[in-house]
Amino acid sequence: MNEDEAGSREAIALARLCSGAPAPRIGELGPHDWAALLDRAERERCVGLGWLRGAAVIRGVAPPEVAAAWRARALRLGMTAREQLVQLAALLSTFEESGVQATVLKGFPLAQRLHGDAYVRPLADVDLYVPLAQRQAAHDALLVAGFSHRSGEAPHEGIYHRASGPNVLFVEVHSAVLDEVLLSHLQLPAPEAKLVDVDGVRMYAPDGPLLPVFLAGHLAKHSGVPLLWWIDFATLWTRLTEADRRASSAAASAHGAARHLAWATQGVEHLTRMIEGTPAQALTAAAALGALHERHVALRVIALASSLGERVESFLAWLWPHQLRRSPWRYLGHLAIRFAQLARKLRRTPRPAGPPLKVDERALSVGDGELLELARTVLGTGAAMWIRARGRSMGPTIPDGAMVLVAPIDRPLGRGDVVLAAFPDGKAVIHRVHRVAGASVVLQGDAMVAPDRPVDRAAVVGRVELVRLYDHARPPRQPLVQAARMAVVRMRRTLARRIPSASMP
Amino acid sequence: MMAATDTLPSVAGIRVVHRIERPLELVPQQRPDWRKDFDSAEEPLVIHHRVGDTAPAGLEPMFEIPPWSTYYADGSGATHIRFHSVDAAEPVRLMRTVRPGREYVVEYEFAPEKPAPRRGSELAAFALALAIRGRGLMAHGSAFTLPSSVGVLCLGVSGAGKSTLAKMMLGRDGIAVLNDDRHVLSAEPHGLHVWSTPWPGSAGIAFEGDAPLGAVVLIGRAPTPTVRPVKAREALGRLLATLALPPGGGRALDQALALVTRVIEEVPVVELAYPLAPETPEWIVEQLSQVTCERARV
Numbered sequence: 001m002n003e004d005e006a007g008s009r010e011a012i013a014l015a016r017l018c019s020g021a022p023a024p025r026i027g028e029l030g031p032h033d034w035a036a037l038l039d040r041a042e043r044e045r046c047v048g049l050g051w052l053r054g055a056a057v058i059r060g061v062a063p064p065e066v067a068a069a070w071r072a073r074a075l076r077l078g079m080t081a082r083e084q085l086v087q088l089a090a091l092l093s094t095f096e097e098s099g100v101q102a103t104v105l106k107g108f109p110l111a112q113r114l115h116g117d118a119y120v121r122p123l124a125d126v127d128l129y130v131p132l133a134q135r136q137a138a139h140d141a142l143l144v145a146g147f148s149h150r151s152g153e154a155p156h157e158g159i160y161h162r163a164s165g166p167n168v169l170f171v172e173v174h175s176a177v178l179d180e181v182l183l184s185h186l187q188l189p190a191p192e193a194k195l196v197d198v199d200g201v202r203m204y205a206p207d208g209p210l211l212p213v214f215l216a217g218h219l220a221k222h223s224g225v226p227l228l229w230w231i232d233f234a235t236l237w238t239r240l241t242e243a244d245r246r247a248s249s250a251a252a253s254a255h256g257a258a259r260h261l262a263w264a265t266q267g268v269e270h271l272t273r274m275i276e277g278t279p280a281q282a283l284t285a286a287a288a289l290g291a292l293h294e295r296h297v298a299l300r301v302i303a304l305a306s307s308l309g310e311r312v313e314s315f316l317a318w319l320w321p322h323q324l325r326r327s328p329w330r331y332l333g334h335l336a337i338r339f340a341q342l343a344r345k346l347r348r349t350p351r352p353a354g355p356p357l358k359v360d361e362r363a364l365s366v367g368d369g370e371l372l373e374l375a376r377t378v379l380g381t382g383a384a385m386w387i388r389a390r391g392r393s394m395g396p397t398i399p400d401g402a403m404v405l406v407a408p409i410d411r412p413l414g415r416g417d418v419v420l421a422a423f424p425d426g427k428a429v430i431h432r433v434h435r436v437a438g439a440s441v442v443l444q445g446d447a448m449v450a451p452d453r454p455v456d457r458a459a460v461v462g463r464v465e466l467v468r469l470y471d472h473a474r475p476p477r478q479p480l481v482q483a484a485r486m487a488v489v490r491m492r493r494t495l496a497r498r499i500p501s502a503s504m505p
Numbered sequence: 506m507m508a509a510t511d512t513l514p515s516v517a518g519i520r521v522v523h524r525i526e527r528p529l530e531l532v533p534q535q536r537p538d539w540r541k542d543f544d545s546a547e548e549p550l551v552i553h554h555r556v557g558d559t560a561p562a563g564l565e566p567m568f569e570i571p572p573w574s575t576y577y578a579d580g581s582g583a584t585h586i587r588f589h590s591v592d593a594a595e596p597v598r599l600m601r602t603v604r605p606g607r608e609y610v611v612e613y614e615f616a617p618e619k620p621a622p623r624r625g626s627e628l629a630a631f632a633l634a635l636a637i638r639g640r641g642l643m644a645h646g647s648a649f650t651l652p653s654s655v656g657v658l659c660l661g662v663s664g665a666g667k668s669t670l671a672k673m674m675l676g677r678d679g680i681a682v683l684n685d686d687r688h689v690l691s692a693e694p695h696g697l698h699v700w701s702t703p704w705p706g707s708a709g710i711a712f713e714g715d716a717p718l719g720a721v722v723l724i725g726r727a728p729t730p731t732v733r734p735v736k737a738r739e740a741l742g743r744l745l746a747t748l749a750l751p752p753g754g755g756r757a758l759d760q761a762l763a764l765v766t767r768v769i770e771e772v773p774v775v776e777l778a779y780p781l782a783p784e785t786p787e788w789i790v791e792q793l794s795q796v797t798c799e800r801a802r803v
Binding site: 090146416480481483484485487488491492495496 | 566567568569570737738741742745746750756758759760762763765766769770
């Protein structure tokens with residue numbers, strides 16, 4: 001069985017698990033396959049849905065440790081999503097006070113509508129549609145609600161974030177539902193907004209014939225699409241009545257998106273065959289679903305455009321992003337950075353002789369000892385490596401389950417650096433340098449009130465350069481507001497200790 | 506029961522109304538001529554004072570600020586503060602929350618023979634009201650305005666030299682000293698702002714006034730004058746030690762910390778260390794004018 005076929009079998013098993021298929025339909029999976037399937041589910045954002053529909057199968061068939069890990073991750077996902085909903089509720093009420101009507105694109109209402117559980121889709125961010133005329137009011141309301149503005153201004157997308165305890169909520173505000181330069185020719189109007197109740201929080205969610213068109217465009221504009229998004233679209237599409245589908249197709253044609261919708265419905269057919277077909281049909285369908293995303297996103301979107309004019313428009317938008325159109329200097333800078341990145345990439349990874357290497361992205365699951373050994377070996381060659389971080393001690397800088405890029409230490413360690421270190425008990429720990437004292441280093445998790453015990457300088461294996469959670473990669477800088485929160489917690493602990501226990505009422 | 510009412514016109518936009526039940530008599534300990542009124546829609550802060558029960562029954566202790574007070578929380582998370590008695594003539598007081606940030610009742614163990622000071626409970630209730638309403642934060646520091654009309658907030662714990670600095674700056678050309686002890690720090694639509702309060706420190710300076718915040722100064726003492734920009738993380742620790750943060754968690758703390766980080770990100774924070782010499786005030790004005798100008802250029 002080659003790598004592609006193994007990958008397809010995983011995708012089929014996952015799709016079937018998420019559709020509630022019984023154990024015999026999932027396929028023959030060994031203990032290692034189940035561990036790999038859980039990692040695959042994480043990458044495909046299907047941990048929650050897989051557990052919702054397939055908990056009985058996982059409990060019955062998967063090795064107990066995988067079942068326990070799956071359950072724990074699904075529960076954690078649900079908890080995080082609940083916390084995010086609380087934050088979103090506060091934001092929406094601030095919006096309401098400011099007269100801003102925001103529509104929650106995808107996210108909680110979509111999960112509730114399609115899967116019957118608002119917390120089952122992991123959220124990297126909350127996408128809100130806000131009419132252009134209300135963008136300034138929305139910006140002000142976001143700041144009032146304690147969000148910081150990261151980047152982007154109206155009419156383009158604006159990104160905001162806010163930390164609450166160990167969680168960071170990213171909010172993307174759009175005034176175009178398909179906020180993508182490549183699709184700017186579509187001018188898709190906002191789908192009609194319907195007031196829905198998500199666990200007691202009232203919010204507007206998209207509905208009507210334009211909703212499938214919006215989701216199809218959304219699928220088309222992304223390069224790496226997780227399986228969950230296809231399941232979302234397929235669930236929506238297959239539940240529509242024939243009349244609703246015709247209305248959607250008409251709406252898509254009216255806005256130049258007929259080919260996008262047709263392309264996405266092909267995906268629905270492939271996914272359906274993956275779930276319901278014979279083993280051979282399912283394998284072919286899985287390959288066909290993968291092939292829908294094989295092309296570079298720009299080529300795909302340009303090919304889907306309905307006329308030559310729109311193709312040219314789309315290509316130009318890709319070549320010369322609108323954000324940079326006002327300043328040729330910024331554009332040149334953008335090109336220079338792109339070339340520099342490319343040159344660095346070429347220098348670092350010389351083209352191998354013989355057939356090109358196929359990169360296996362499957363996460364390698366190893367124990368702490370092996371991880372440290374592997375990291376020492378890889379970093380010793382001067383290369384960097386991605387590691388999945390576990391635990392909440394570095395939240396929200398490094399959320400549980402985020403990928404971190406660990407690089408060799410090429411300059412003296414200093415306070416504030418985030419490092420991978422081997423603790424005396426053999427644990428691999430990623431924490432921040434609290435202080436460097438001669439030959440020893442004191443580390444501390446961002447979410448921890450007290451520092452760790454000092455470790456030898458030699459126990460520090462590498463430095464964390466980037467943290468990636470879904471599509472966001474950033475350096476591991478602790479948000480100032482979190483540093484403040486931790487300082488307050490420490491101060492109060494010190495003060496609380498002064499209360500003699502006898503005085504407790 | 507007869508109650509006397511004493512209203513303190515607007516402090517940073519909030520009126521403070523005291524309702525004092527007999528036989529209690531209280532000393533204001535504020536600037537008697539503080540009459541700055543402010544056309545504000547803010548609901549006044551009402552503090553009732555009466556002789557009553559000071560046992561913190563049913564309350565959960567949160568932390569203690571010795572020797573002055575212990576903070577408690579009730580089941581709903583509201584704050585209650587018990588002010589300790591420093592000498593036998595002074596009654597223990599328990600300040601209970603009636604409506605968070607809006608109405609408090611201070612119960613006194615007994616009515617003292619001499620009129621009792623109301624400053625402690627008034628400051629605590631006002632600081633709570635500011636923070637809970639998200640209006641701003643009470644800062645322990647002196648402040649003055651520079652000739653460019655921007656305000657400089659000088660922070661320091663007790664004994665750092667806040668009042669000495671305020672006295673040094675008093676009466677200099679182009680400088681208006683606001684207060685030598687307590688200020689309100691707030692985020693207004695145009696930016697960060699510093700407001701004087703009617704509560705002076707040991708120098709007795711409390712003038713009505715407010716200004717856009719131009720810089721935050723951490724006071725140090727050195728044989729030769731030095732000015733040092735303070736990095737964000739250090740500034741954070743020093744600021745947190747001198748601001749009255751809301752005692753609980755939740756939205757009020759979120760807002761308070763957002764304000765603190767905004768101060769650090771938007772306003773220069775410098776440490777000024779200087780000897781007490783005749784030419785020091787001039788040097789301070791020169792340095793701070795430069796710091797705030799540089800900021801404006803950026």
